Amino acid sequence: MDRRLFLAGLASIAVPSAVAAAEVVRLRDLYNKDLSFSDLATTMEGELITVSGFMAPPLKAESRFFVLTTRPMAVCPFCESEAEWPNDILAVYTKRLLKVVPFNVPLLARGKLELGAVKDEETGFVSRVRIVDATYERG
Amino acid sequence: MHQFARTATAVAAATLALASTAALAQDIVQKDSAWYTDAQARIQEMMARQPNTNKAKNVILFIADGNGVGTNYATRLFEGQKMGKLGEEHVLSYESFPNLALVKTYNINAQTPDSAPTGGAMNTGVKQVFNTINLNENAIHEDCASENGNKLTTFSEMVSEAGKAVGIVSTARITHATPAAVYAKTANRNWEGEAPDGCVDIATQLIDAMKAGTVDLAMGGGARYFAPEDAGTMDGGKGSRPDGRDLIKEAQDAGFQYAYDTGSAERLNLDGTTPILALFEGSHMKYEHDRSDEDEPSLADMTKMAIEQLSKNEDGYYLEVEAGRIDHASHDGNLYRTVTDGVAFAEAVALADELTDDGDTLIIVTADHEHAIAFNGYCGRGSPITGLCYDVAKGQVKHSDEPLTGSDGKPYTVAGFLNGAGAVLTEQADGAYFGTRPVVTEEGATDPDYLQQALIPMSSETHSGEDVAVYAKGPWAHLFDGTIEQNYIFHVMNYAVSAE
Numbered sequence: 119m120d121r122r123l124f125l126a127g128l129a130s131i132a133v134p135s136a137v138a139a140a141e142v143v144r145l146r147d148l149y150n151k152d153l154s155f156s157d158l159a160t161t162m163e164g165e166l167i168t169v170s171g172f173m174a175p176p177l178k179a180e181s182r183f184f185v186l187t188t189r190p191m192a193v194c195p196f197c198e199s200e201a202e203w204p205n206d207i208l209a210v211y212t213k214r215l216l217k218v219v220p221f222n223v224p225l226l227a228r229g230k231l232e233l234g235a236v237k238d239e240e241t242g243f244v245s246r247v248r249i250v251d252a253t254y255e256r257g
Numbered sequence: 258m259h260q261f262a263r264t265a266t267a268v269a270a271a272t273l274a275l276a277s278t279a280a281l282a283q284d285i286v287q288k289d290s291a292w293y294t295d296a297q298a299r300i301q302e303m304m305a306r307q308p309n310t311n312k313a314k315n316v317i318l319f320i321a322d323g324n325g326v327g328t329n330y331a332t333r334l335f336e337g338q339k340m341g342k343l344g345e346e347h348v349l350s351y352e353s354f355p356n357l358a359l360v361k362t363y364n365i366n367a368q369t370p371d372s373a374p375t376g377g378a379m380n381t382g383v384k385q386v387f388n389t390i391n392l393n394e395n396a397i398h399e400d401c402a403s404e405n406g407n408k409l410t411t412f413s414e415m416v417s418e419a420g421k422a423v424g425i426v427s428t429a430r431i432t433h434a435t436p437a438a439v440y441a442k443t444a445n446r447n448w449e450g451e452a453p454d455g456c457v458d459i460a461t462q463l464i465d466a467m468k469a470g471t472v473d474l475a476m477g478g479g480a481r482y483f484a485p486e487d488a489g490t491m492d493g494g495k496g497s498r499p500d501g502r503d504l505i506k507e508a509q510d511a512g513f514q515y516a517y518d519t520g521s522a523e524r525l526n527l528d529g530t531t532p533i534l535a536l537f538e539g540s541h542m543k544y545e546h547d548r549s550d551e552d553e554p555s556l557a558d559m560t561k562m563a564i565e566q567l568s569k570n571e572d573g574y575y576l577e578v579e580a581g582r583i584d585h586a587s588h589d590g591n592l593y594r595t596v597t598d599g600v601a602f603a604e605a606v607a608l609a610d611e612l613t614d615d616g617d618t619l620i621i622v623t624a625d626h627e628h629a630i631a632f633n634g635y636c637g638r639g640s641p642i643t644g645l646c647y648d649v650a651k652g653q654v655k656h657s658d659e660p661l662t663g664s665d666g667k668p669y670t671v672a673g674f675l676n677g678a679g680a681v682l683t684e685q686a687d688g689a690y691f692g693t694r695p696v697v698t699e700e701g702a703t704d705p706d707y708l709q710q711a712l713i714p715m716s717s718e719t720h721s722g723e724d725v726a727v728y729a730k731g732p733w734a735h736l737f738d739g740t741i742e743q744n745y746i747f748h749v750m751n752y753a754v755s756a757e
Contacts, residue, residue: 222680
């Protein structure tokens with residue numbers, strides 16, 4: 119079985135029919151329930167992947183970095199007394215300077231998958247999983 | 258008198274008729290329909306009911322945060338559909354409880370309530386001020402000085418004085434509004450781990466209450482507010498207390514048991530001799546959909562442990578159990594997690610009912626407030642509650658395969674929110690808000706991460722002032738009837754434990 123087809127098959131559990139869309143990975147598919155990396159994530163480490171999600175309001179203007187979230191990053195004053203990141207997020211390092219997309223507009227981000235903790239120099243943000251050299255578009 | 262006698266005779270006749278073969282219905286063609294016979298059986302059940310006037314040894318107050326009548330309806334259909342039913346006919350565990358009232362949830366100064374004064378109203382018997390906990394009407398939100406002289410007496414203080422054990426279980430942080438309402442008094446619900454000079458933060462108030470013996474068991478999330486800033490906690494998180502106090506260590510030094518995950522919870526000694534503090538997450542515990550048993554216990558697991566521990570006290574107990582994250586999922590506009598946490602709540606109630614005796618335990622099930630949730634029509638039977646609204650089918654009970662569409666030609670879901678992150682109006686490049694409804698498919702809408710469409714754009718969906726229900730069984734549960742003020746719940750609890 120072709121590796122690409124195998125991955126597409128795994129991803130298609132969560133994704134609609136079209137061939138192009140079948141290659142889209144859901145952010146949640148990169149993690150297991152205990153927040154360890156899924157087999158899918160370890161298999162695709164170093165590969166170019168397309169991930170669907172939402173752009174969390176950026177930490178810094180004029181940046182090449184944003185956080186992709188599974189669901190829109192609602193900021194609930196009654197739930198949280200301080201800024202809170204969900205556990206299942208993906209850091210996206212973009213090829214070009216960031217153009218901010220509203221937090222609740224679905225995105226497709228494409229880049230090379232990296233695993234393992236890295237601290238962002240500029241923001242101090244520690245990511246466990248990233249895509250780098252990334253591009254993104256409205257999904 | 259004459260009229261009373263006639264009514265009494267009529268009732269007696271009806272009882273007789275029903276007890277025999279429904280004689281009054283003999284010529285009615287629909288008399289063999291299940292709808293008809295089920296309803297007749299219900300009449301018999303209602304007539305057989307006797308008020309339970311025992312003294313309540315134990316009181317369990319279940320609060321599903323944000324689970325108003327509408328949200329509860331969604332959970333009922335979801336659980337039913339999960340079990341393979343159409344859904345509408347389903348009955349949640351507590352919906353079979355004998356007594357029910359509708360609850361007005363507003364706060365002293367807020368039409369739309371928040372969880373702090375609503376939890377406080379249930380724990381003190383009086384309505385309270387928006388965003389404050391267990392202070393009287395003179396309290397001013399965020400004004401530390403306004404706590405002075407305005408603190409109320411809590412149910413936990415009253416019953417612990419009378420010898421009862423007190424427990425709190427929540428899937429939210431144990432310092433969050435609803436659990437805090439059992440033990441804390443504060444001018445700001447957000448003073449969870451620090452407070453201005455002259456006021457005491459909520460985490461410290463919990464440890465003080467445990468040391469004072471007004472709280473004997475506390476299980477939930479929120480370890481960060483019990484540990485010094487940046488210090489690691491056993492649940493894998495980090496502390497955030499700027500005053501550097503290690504309240505977990507203080508609790509352990511005071512001889513209390515501490516648990517931080519499923520394994521350590523299983524090792525707790527539940528013989529009732531040693532108070533328990535269990536903090537399973539740095540912040541809130543996980544949504545039921547995201548939780549794994551190996552990592553942290555379910556709401557039902559925690560409820561079981563709490564009952565096992567507290568029931569060892571011969572004078573009985575007061576236990577407040579909160580499903581804290583039904584509310585959070587609705588704030589996110591994500592109905593799937595709202596209803597899956599709702600099902601976990603119903604399971605916890607069912608287990609508590611199994612483990613206790615109606616003769617001596619008053620179980621109350623309610624919510625603190627509703628959300629801005631709303632439901633579309635006209636969906637056929639069995640339309641998936643998180644999915645699309647399908648047309649009614651002629652000649653069959655179940656819905657047709659045709660999704661109904663709006664005037665825009667696009668399908669719509671059964672449920673939606675009036676505001677929140679699922680808003681169809683999104684911010685454009687020029688800052689203006691504009692939008693059309695995205696196309697929604699069945700697969701997309703029933704996905705666990707889907708956000709139901711909403712109208713007004715907001716980063717977080719809001720509560721609403723709409724009524725919630727209260728369901729009850731056990732001693733004096735029949736005092737719940739009609740439409741009540743939320744603070745009345747305290748009075749039923751207090752009457753039930755005091756009755757002679």
